[in-house]
Amino acid sequence: MNKKEIFKGSLRILRRNKMRTFFMVLGIIIGIASLSLTFTIGKGFQKQISERAKKYLGSNGLIIRAEKMKLDGKPVNSDLISTLTIEDLKAVASEVPSVSMFDPVQFLSNREVISGNRNVSTTIKGSSVNGQFVWNRGVIKGEYFNEGEELNASRVALIGSGIAVTLFGTSDPIGAQIRIGDVPFVVKGVLEPKGVDPHGNDLDLDVVVPITTMMKRMMNVDYIIMAKIILNDENRMDEAVSGITAVLNERHHLTENGKSDFSIITPTFVKEKIKEMTKVFSVFLPSISLIALLAAGIVIIVLMFMSVNERISEIGLRKAVGARSKDVLFQFMTEVSITSLIGGIIGMTFGLACFKVFGLFMNFPFYVPWQILVFGVLLPVLVGIAAGIIPARKAARYNPVEALR
Amino acid sequence: MIQLKNVSRTYSNNGQKPVHALKSVNLVISKGEFVAIVGPSGSGKSSMMNILGMLDRPSEGEYYFENKEVNSLSEDELASIRNKKIGFVFQKFHLLPKTTALENVELPLLYSERRNIRELAMEALKQVGLTDRVAHHANELSGGQQQRVAIARALVNEPDIIFADEPTGNLDFASGQEIINIFQTLNKAGKTIILITHDQTVAACAKRTIRIHDGNVSED
Numbered sequence: 001m002n003k004k005e006i007f008k009g010s011l012r013i014l015r016r017n018k019m020r021t022f023f024m025v026l027g028i029i030i031g032i033a034s035l036s037l038t039f040t041i042g043k044g045f046q047k048q049i050s051e052r053a054k055k056y057l058g059s060n061g062l063i064i065r066a067e068k069m070k071l072d073g074k075p076v077n078s079d080l081i082s083t084l085t086i087e088d089l090k091a092v093a094s095e096v097p098s099v100s101m102f103d104p105v106q107f108l109s110n111r112e113v114i115s116g117n118r119n120v121s122t123t124i125k126g127s128s129v130n131g132q133f134v135w136n137r138g139v140i141k142g143e144y145f146n147e148g149e150e151l152n153a154s155r156v157a158l159i160g161s162g163i164a165v166t167l168f169g170t171s172d173p174i175g176a177q178i179r180i181g182d183v184p185f186v187v188k189g190v191l192e193p194k195g196v197d198p199h200g201n202d203l204d205l206d207v208v209v210p211i212t213t214m215m216k217r218m219m220n221v222d223y224i225i226m227a228k229i230i231l232n233d234e235n236r237m238d239e240a241v242s243g244i245t246a247v248l249n250e251r252h253h254l255t256e257n258g259k260s261d262f263s264i265i266t267p268t269f270v271k272e273k274i275k276e277m278t279k280v281f282s283v284f285l286p287s288i289s290l291i292a293l294l295a296a297g298i299v300i301i302v303l304m305f306m307s308v309n310e311r312i313s314e315i316g317l318r319k320a321v322g323a324r325s326k327d328v329l330f331q332f333m334t335e336v337s338i339t340s341l342i343g344g345i346i347g348m349t350f351g352l353a354c355f356k357v358f359g360l361f362m363n364f365p366f367y368v369p370w371q372i373l374v375f376g377v378l379l380p381v382l383v384g385i386a387a388g389i390i391p392a393r394k395a396a397r398y399n400p401v402e403a404l405r
Numbered sequence: 406m407i408q409l410k411n412v413s414r415t416y417s418n419n420g421q422k423p424v425h426a427l428k429s430v431n432l433v434i435s436k437g438e439f440v441a442i443v444g445p446s447g448s449g450k451s452s453m454m455n456i457l458g459m460l461d462r463p464s465e466g467e468y469y470f471e472n473k474e475v476n477s478l479s480e481d482e483l484a485s486i487r488n489k490k491i492g493f494v495f496q497k498f499h500l501l502p503k504t505t506a507l508e509n510v511e512l513p514l515l516y517s518e519r520r521n522i523r524e525l526a527m528e529a530l531k532q533v534g535l536t537d538r539v540a541h542h543a544n545e546l547s548g549g550q551q552q553r554v555a556i557a558r559a560l561v562n563e564p565d566i567i568f569a570d571e572p573t574g575n576l577d578f579a580s581g582q583e584i585i586n587i588f589q590t591l592n593k594a595g596k597t598i599i600l601i602t603h604d605q606t607v608a609a610c611a612k613r614t615i616r617i618h619d620g621n622v623s624e625d
Contacts, residue, residue, distance in 0.1 A: 005515045005522060009508075016503040317499045320460060321513035321558070322488020324481045400460045404499065 001327050010334045017307070021339060024303050027296030028343025028380045029350065034289035035375050036351025037358070042281030043371075044355070044364045046274060052198040053270045058136065060234035063265040064089075064244065065226045082223045083261045086211070088251055089227050096243035100232040103127055103134035104224040106214050113159075113207055114179045115167040122163065122205045124180055126214030126224075134228050142174040142189030145210050153212040157185040161193045162204035183217055185209065198270075237266055293379070296343075297387040304336060304391035315395050316403025325396040332392035333385065340384025341377065348376025406566070406597065407434040407457060412466035413620075414452045426452035428620040429466065434599065436565065439592040441600045441611035449620040451570065454601050458491055458568045459483045488516050492559025496571035498551045500543035500558075506530065507539040510557045517562055529557040533587060549580030556587055566597040573607055585610050 014021045057063065066082030089102045106126040113120050129150050132138045141164075145156045157178060164173045173187045194203035215221055231240050241264050248262055249255070275282075308315070315328055323331075352368060359366045409432040417423040426449040434440055444450045455461035456468060459475060468475040470486065478486070487493075492513075500509045507526050514522040530536055533553040543551055552572060559567050569588065573581030585607060592598045592612075600611055608614050616623045 002515045002517070002520070002522070005511070009515065012504070012508070313499060314501055317501070318512065318516075319484065320458075320487060320493050320499075322484050322516040322562075324484045324516070326481075327484075327516055401455050404460075404495070 001324075001330070003330075006327070006331055007334055010331060010338060014335060014338060020303055020307060024300050024336075024339045025343040025346070027299040028293070028340050028383065029347040031289060031293030031296040031383075032344050032347025032376060032380055033351040033354070034292050035286055035379075036348050036372055037354045038281070038285035038289050039375065040352065040355040040367075040369060040372065041358060041364075042278060042283070042285060043369050044359065044367070045281050046278040047367075048364060049198055049274050049278065050271070052196060053274060054267075055194070056197050057228075057265070057267050057270060058230070059267055060231045060237075061134070061267070062229050062231070062237065062240065062244075063226055064092075064229065064248075065263050065265060066224065067261045067263065068225070081221065082225055083252055084224050084227070084248075085222060086224060088248060089224075089229075091251060092229070092244050092247050095247050096240055098231045098233055098236040098240045098243070099229055101130050101134055101230040102227050103131045104211050104227045105131075106211060106219065106221075106224050108214065108218060111180055111207075113163065113167065115173075115176060118167050120163060120166045120205075122207060123201070124214065124218070125206055125208045126211040126218075127208050128211050131208065134230050137192050137194060139189030140192050141172075142187070145188055150210040150212055153210060153216045155183060155185045155213060155217065156188040156210065158189045158191050158208040159187055160191050160202075160204040160206040162202060163207060164190050180207065180209070181218070237268070241266060293383055297383045300336060300340070300384060300387035301391060304332070304388050305394070307335075308332070308391045308395045311395075312398060312403045315398045316400045316405075319398070319400035320404060328398075329392050329396035332395050333388055336384045336388030336392070337381055340380040344376045344380030347380070348372060351376075406436045406471060408432070408469040409456075409463075410467040410469070412456065412463040412468055414449075414456060414461070415464045425620050427456070427463075430620075430622045432615070432622060434597065436597055437592070437595055439588070439598045439600070439610075439612045441602060441608035441614045442617060443602060443605070443608045443614055444617035445603060448617045450601050450603075450617050452620075453617060454568055454570050454599070457599060458493060459487055484516070488513055489562060490565050492556075492562070492564040492567040494552070494555050494559050494567065494569040494572045496574040498543075498548075498555045498575070500551055500554055502544060503542060505540050505542055506535060506546065506554045506557075509543060509554055510561050512558060513562045519562075525561055526557070529561040530554070532560060533557045547580070548576050549583055552576060552580070552584050553587070556584070560591070564596075566599065567591065568599050568601070570601045571603070572600070573602070573604065581607070 064084065066084035068082050086104050089104055093099050093102055108124040110121055111124045113122055129145065129147050132144050138144060139158060140161070144158065145154065149156050157180065159173060167173065167178065168176065173190060176187045178185050178187055191206060191208065197203050211224070229244070231237065244264060252261055254260060318328060352372065356366050358364065409430050411429045411431060412427060413425065413429050414427040415423050415425050430453070442450050442453060452461070456463055459470070462476060475483070501512070507530065510526040510529050511522045514525060519525060527536070527539065530539055533556050535550060535553050535557065538546060538550060543554065546554065572584050576584065588598050588600065589610060600607070602608055
């Protein structure tokens with residue numbers, strides 16, 4: 001058998017039956033395009049959140065988050081309080097050996113920041129001197145506040161680059177006076193631009209003040225809302241988590257099985273959470289496009305049966321001039337494989353093009369996951385072969401005498 | 406070259422009375438003969454051709470082709486013999502539609518080990534005088550031209566024997582005559598020709614006539 005010539009013949013047959021070929025290809029195109037699009041979006045979404053989370057947490061960082069609670073006798077809408085203190089963190093740092101550094105954090109959201117006649121509403125963060133190392137975020141202009149300023153609860157502030165532009169335009173903000181609510185501050189530095197955090201907040205709109213300043217001068221509280229801890233060895237994460245839990249349980253007089261007043265967020269936990277959150281995009285939507293592919297397979301079966309029925313006398317002739325059953329099978333399988341492959345490649349290209357356009361609107365980085373090549377090449381051929389085998393076997397089994405009649 | 410020993414062919418449609426298309430036929434055809442098999446429609450001549458051409462197998466009896474018993478050969482071996490040793494010409498031409506004359510003639514070569522298929526197909530078309538029509542699609546040719554393409558297709562693998570089933574049945578007299586002339590020329594060149602027809606004038610062109618009636622064979 002001359003496979004090359006039979007292959008060329010298959011191409012000719014597909015070209016000469018444009019309608020039939022078109023509809024066979026179309027089903028595959030729709031199926032593979034939607035699969036590629038939903039899959040890349042799902043993956044892209046997951047990747048984007050993961051990257052933000054990685055920037056936020058790092059591979060050797062973990063977050064202790066205090067459970068907020070309402071104090072008896074206070075109105076429901078007042079600020080909630082927690083039980084986590086800086087003293088807790090100091091104890092953790094001294095008793096858990098793998099902890100190398102910590103940064104206590106407190107927040108005030110929706111605070112007015114005013115400079116002259118300009119103002120902006122944003123979140124104010126209280127942080128320690130360690131914050132610059134723990135969050136890996138220094139200043140691009142001016143200086144970070146120092147230990148003395150933290151100790152004295154000085155009224156110094158670091159502002160995000162977005163805030164700097166809003167309040168000061170092109171003029172130099174360093175040394176300028178701003179007010180946060182009623183409290184006057186001196187701008188000491190402009191924070192390194194960081195973009196968006198995993199929760200979707202723009203970090204370049206941050207204003208950071210010493211934690212002590214925030215607690216004493218702005219909130220008058222003795223607790224913090226969360227802390228980030230850096231380990232000296234990322235492989236000792238589990239050990240650190242149990243160490244921290246033990247220290248905090250003891251200090252907060254909690255029992256092992258009782259209600260906890262804090263939670264610990266590790267990179268593994270975040271990864272799992274993200275996977276769970278994005279499941280609808282990475283698993284559910286692509287599964288729906290598989291249904292489209294199934295429909296494409298059914299279209300192929302039907303059109304192949306039509307093709308075989310139309311070409312019975314051709315099959316008879318081929319057998320009369322020496323085609324074996326397997327040659328006829330090969331011919332029909334070649335035809336369906338070529339069709340599916342073309343559909344797959346067009347569908348994949350189309351899906352990726354849609355993803356690119358989607359990315360432009362959603363600010364997604366464009367990339368091609370390797371699985372897409374499997375979807376675009378292997379999967380359509382598998383669908384084609386699975387759908388084509390029954391009609392092709394029917395064709396191959398024709399008895400030449402009956403087929404020629 | 407061909408020997409039938411007590412060959413019968415019975416078609417049994419389930420439930421219905423079996424049809425005896427051939428009844429214990431004995432026949433010998435030697436290399437280089439030009440044989441006409443004649444008979445009215447339903448006489449069993451098509452069954453005869455299908456068995457001789459190895460498109461079908463006898464229900465009973467033995468068929469020796471070049472001293473090989475055909476019943477002992479597999480389907481694939483039969484396909485290979487049809488491809489190398491036998492050429493078919495049909496009443497309805499059986500050319501592939503939307504396909505050029507040249508590609509139609511190339512068809513048997515796709516299933517052979519030959520590689521220079523274009524040259525061989527051109528050579529076969531030259532033998533039937535159609536070199537000026539190679540790029541035409543089958544449906545753009547006249548009936549006579551289509552049958553000449555079909556003969557070229559039967560010749561292209563240089564078979565020893567050509568079976569023609571009512572080759573002039575769909576043609577006007579002049580075209581039919583041309584086709585018969587081609588067969589006569591081929592026979593002179595040494596090919597064995599077996600012609601199935603119900604037309605006495607066509608049969609008269611053969612050197613030997615075998616009559617078939619009700620599945621029984623009688624010779625002139």
